[in-house]
Amino acid sequence: MATNAIRALHPMTKFTFALFVTAAVIAVPSYLFAYAMFAALLVIAAAAGVLREFFAFVLKTLVVLLIIVFLMQLLFYPGDDIIGGWWVFTLTQEGLAYGLLLTSRILAIGSAFILFFRITEVKDFVKALENMGLPPAGAYVVLSTLQIIPEMRRQSNVIMDAQKTRGVETEGSVLVRAKAFLPTLTPLILSAIASTEERAITLESRAFSAPVNKTSLHTLERRPIDTGLIALFTIGAVALIVWRVAVWIL
Amino acid sequence: MDPVIQLKNVSYRYPVGDEQVLKNVSLDIGRGKLVTIVGNNSAGKTTLCNLIRGFIPHFYKGDLEGSVLVDGEEIADAQLGQLAEKIGYVFQNPFIQISGVKETVFDEVAFGLENLGVPVDDIRRRVEDVLQLVKIDNLRNKNPFELSGGQRQRVALASIIVMDPDILVIDEPSSQLDPVGTEQVFDIIRLMKERGKTIVLVEHKMDLIAEYADELIVLADGEVKLHGPVREVFADPSYMALGIQYPHAAALALDLQEKGMELPFLPIRDEEVAECLARARRKEGRP
Ligand SMILES: Nc1ncnc2c1ncn2[C@@H]1O[C@H](COP(=O)(O)OP(=O)(O)OP(=O)(O)O)[C@@H](O)[C@H]1O
Ligand SMILES: [Mg+2]
Numbered sequence: 425m426a427t428n429a430i431r432a433l434h435p436m437t438k439f440t441f442a443l444f445v446t447a448a449v450i451a452v453p454s455y456l457f458a459y460a461m462f463a464a465l466l467v468i469a470a471a472a473g474v475l476r477e478f479f480a481f482v483l484k485t486l487v488v489l490l491i492i493v494f495l496m497q498l499l500f501y502p503g504d505d506i507i508g509g510w511w512v513f514t515l516t517q518e519g520l521a522y523g524l525l526l527t528s529r530i531l532a533i534g535s536a537f538i539l540f541f542r543i544t545e546v547k548d549f550v551k552a553l554e555n556m557g558l559p560p561a562g563a564y565v566v567l568s569t570l571q572i573i574p575e576m577r578r579q580s581n582v583i584m585d586a587q588k589t590r591g592v593e594t595e596g597s598v599l600v601r602a603k604a605f606l607p608t609l610t611p612l613i614l615s616a617i618a619s620t621e622e623r624a625i626t627l628e629s630r631a632f633s634a635p636v637n638k639t640s641l642h643t644l645e646r647r648p649i650d651t652g653l654i655a656l657f658t659i660g661a662v663a664l665i666v667w668r669v670a671v672w673i674l
Numbered sequence: 675m676d677p678v679i680q681l682k683n684v685s686y687r688y689p690v691g692d693e694q695v696l697k698n699v700s701l702d703i704g705r706g707k708l709v710t711i712v713g714n715n716s717a718g719k720t721t722l723c724n725l726i727r728g729f730i731p732h733f734y735k736g737d738l739e740g741s742v743l744v745d746g747e748e749i750a751d752a753q754l755g756q757l758a759e760k761i762g763y764v765f766q767n768p769f770i771q772i773s774g775v776k777e778t779v780f781d782e783v784a785f786g787l788e789n790l791g792v793p794v795d796d797i798r799r800r801v802e803d804v805l806q807l808v809k810i811d812n813l814r815n816k817n818p819f820e821l822s823g824g825q826r827q828r829v830a831l832a833s834i835i836v837m838d839p840d841i842l843v844i845d846e847p848s849s850q851l852d853p854v855g856t857e858q859v860f861d862i863i864r865l866m867k868e869r870g871k872t873i874v875l876v877e878h879k880m881d882l883i884a885e886y887a888d889e890l891i892v893l894a895d896g897e898v899k900l901h902g903p904v905r906e907v908f909a910d911p912s913y914m915a916l917g918i919q920y921p922h923a924a925a926l927a928l929d930l931q932e933k934g935m936e937l938p939f940l941p942i943r944d945e946e947v948a949e950c951l952a953r954a955r956r957k958e959g960r961p
Contacts, residue, residue: 547777568774575819622770625729629765630773630833631758636791641784641798 430472434650435544435552440657445536447661449529451668455521458528465535474542478535481542486534490527497523546570551644560638564627677702678841678872679726684740686721686730695721697896698740703889708863708873710883710904712918713893719876720766722893723843726874727763728754744841759790762839766846766876768826771833772818779821779829780805780814786837800836807865808832809858823850831859835866842866845876860886884908884921884942892916909940923947 445465449458469478499510503518547567554563627633679702686696695718703709711719724730731738732754742749744761765771776782780801787797805811810828813821818829827850835842844863848856860882867873867886877883883890883904890907892900894916900907907913908924920928923941927950931937938953 547775564775571774571777571819578819622767623774625733626765626771626773628729628733628754629727629758629763629771630786631755631789631837633755634758634789634791635753635755636789639788639791639794639797641781641788641794643794 428473430468431543433653434644434646435549436556436646437650437653437657438540438544439549439552440654442536442540444657444661446533448664449532451664453525455524455528458525458532461532462528462535465532465539469539469542472539472543474539478539478542481538482531482535485538486531490531493530494523494527497526547642548644551640551642555644560632564632568623676705678705678745679703679874680741680743681725682741682743684725684738684742686725686739687737688721688734689736691736694737695896696725699896699898700740701891701898701901703872703874705872706867706870707888708867708875708886709889709891710887711874711876711891711893712878712880712883714917717893718896719893720845721896723763723845723874723876725749726841727761727843728752728757729763758786758839759837760839761841761843762834762837764831764834764842764844764847766849768823768830768850771826771830777817778815779810779818782818782829783833783836786833790837800838804832804836808835808862824852824855827851828855828859831862835862839871841872841874843874846878847875848877848879848882856882878919880919880921881923881944884923892918905940905942908942 445461449461452458466475466479469475498515498519499513501516501519501522503516505517506514507517507520508515550558550563550567553566554560681699681701684696684699685694687694699722711722713719721730724734725738725742726744726749728742728744728749730736731750738750744752744757749757773782773785776785783804784797784801787800792800805814808828808831810825810832813825813829816825818826821829827847831844831847842863847859847863851859856879863873863875864886875887887904889902890900890904891898892907892913899916900910900913902910908920913920914928919925921942923944923946926947927937927941935954936957937950938957939950941947941950
C-alpha cells in the first residue's frame with residue numbers, strides 16, 4: 425500500500441492534476457511558464473519518492489523527440505527577424521521562440537502524464553475508470569493486456585533461448601537480433617490467439633458474465649482532500665482557459 | 675435415483691471436425707455421486723465435460739443432437755452466466771486457468787466470488803478457508819503467473835471450489851501433481867463428496883478411482899462402453915478388451931485367475947487382496 429501522501433491520493437485526483445498541467449501550459453503562452461511547470465513536476469516526483477525513475481523515463485522517451493521538434497521549428501519556422509544562418513537555412517527569432525514554446529509544452533504535458541503513471545498503479549486507475557462507469561469487460565481488457573506484456577516478454581525470452589540452443593544467432597547487431605526475433609513472433613502471436621478462446625472459457629468458468637453486480641476486494645478511498653484538490657485543479661484549469669479566451673477575444 | 679445430470683442420445687461434432695466426437699451417449703448421474711470417466715486419449719472425455727458445463731453448445735458451436743439436462747433443465751436453454759454458480763469446472767490444462775488480472779493467488783481465488791457479487795467480508799473468509807483446505811496458504815501472495823504446473827492446478831481447483839457449486843466437473847486434476855499432491859487433491863475431492871457435491875471426475879489413476887469413486891464410465895471413441903458401480907465395471911468381462919488399466923489389486927488377482935486360481939470376488943483395493951486370497955484358500959478346502 426502506498427504510504428506516501430502523494431501516492432495515496434485518489435487516481436482521479438492525480439489524473440485531474442495532469443489535465444490541469446495540460447490546460448495551464450496551453451493557456452499560458454510562455455515557455456518559461458511551461459519549463460517552470462516541469463520543474464514543479466520534478467519537485468512533486470521527488471516528494472512522491474519517484475524522482476529517479478521519473479527523470480530517467482522522461483530522458484528516455486521525450487528528449488530525442490524534443491530535440492527533433494526544436495530543430496525543425498528553428499530551421500523551418502517562417503519569420504522575418506533573422507538572427508543567424510546555417511548552411512542553406514536561415515534562423516529566425518520567431519522560429520527560436522516557437523521552438524522553445526512548443527518543446528516546453530510537450531515536455532510539461534508529456535512529463536505530467538509520465539508522472540501520473542509513475543505514481544498511480546494501473547489497477548487503481550482502471551478501478552477508478554470502472555467506478556466512473558467503464559464496463560467490467562473493458563476494464564478486463566485494459567488490465568489483462570497490461571499484465572500480459574511482461575508475460576509475453578518472458579515467453580519471448582524462452583523462445584529466444586530455445587532458438588539459441590538450436591544455434592540461431594541471437595546476439596550482435598540490430599540486424600542479427602531482428603532476424604532472431606522475428607521468428608519468435610509467430611509462436612507468440614499464435615499462442616496469444618489460441619489463448620483468447622481459452623481465456624474466454626476461463627472467465628466464464630469464474631462467473632465473469634454472471635448477471636449480478638460484481639463486488640471487489642480492491643477498493644479506492646476517496647477522501648475529502650481528493651474532492652478538494654479535484655475541485656481546485658478543475659477551477660484552476662477552467663479559470664486559465666477562460667482568461668486565455670478572454671484575452672484572445674478582447 | 676435422483677439424477678442431477680442426464681444425457682439423452684447425445685451426439686456431437688465440433689465445427690472444424692468431420693467426425694462425431696460423441697456418439698449417441700445416454701447416461702444419468704445421481705445426486706451426490708462421485709462418478710469417474712476413464713478412456714484413452716481423445717476418447718471424448720473433455721468433450722463430455724464441456725457438454726455438461728454447457729460450453730457446448732453455448733461456446734463451441736457444431737452439431738449437437740439429443741439433450742443434456744442439469745437439474746431437469748435443458749442446458750442449451752440455460753444462461754451461460756448463471757451456470758457458473760451451479761457447475762464448477764476445473765480444466766485439464768492448468769496453464770490457461772488464470773484470470774490474468776490478479777497479482778496474487780489470494781486475489782485470483784477471490785475473482786469468482788467478486789464476479790458473483792459476494793460481499794467482501796464473506797469473500798475474505800471463504801478464500802481463507804479454501805487456501806487452507808487446498809494447502810496453498812503459503813502461495814497467497816505469489817503472482818499466479820509465476821507458479822509451477824502443480825501449484826497452478828491447485829490454485830485452479832481452489833478458484834472453483836471457493837464458489838461452492840453443487841456440481842463439480844474436474845478434468846484430470848492430478849496430471850501435474852506428484853503422488854503426495856495427488857493424494858491431497860483426492861482428499862479434497864472426498865471432502866467435497868462428503869459435503870454432498872455431485873462430482874464428475876476425469877482421471878487415469880485406477881487405484882484412486884477404486885478407492886474413492888462410486889461409479890465408473892468408460893468412454894471409447896466417443897461411445898459409453900460401460901457405466902456402473904466401480905466394482906461391477908472392473909469385473910465386467912468386456913472391460914479387459916477396452917485396453918484400459920486395472921487397479922493394481924485387480925490386475926494382480928486377474929493374473930492369478932489366469933494361472934488357475936479361482937477367485938471368490940475381484941479385489942479392486944489393495945487391502946482387499948488378502949481377504950480375497952484367504953477366501954479362495956478356504957474354498958479350495960485348505961484351512
Ligand atoms: N475444440 C475442438 N475443436 C475440434 N476438435 C476438437 C476440439 N477439442 C477436441 N477435439 C477433438 O475431439 C476428440 C476428443 O477430444 P477430447 O479432448 O474430448 O478427448 P479426451 O478424451 O479428453 O482426451 P485426453 O485424454 O487427451 O484429454 C479428439 O479427436 C479431438 O481432436
Ligand atoms: Mg481431455
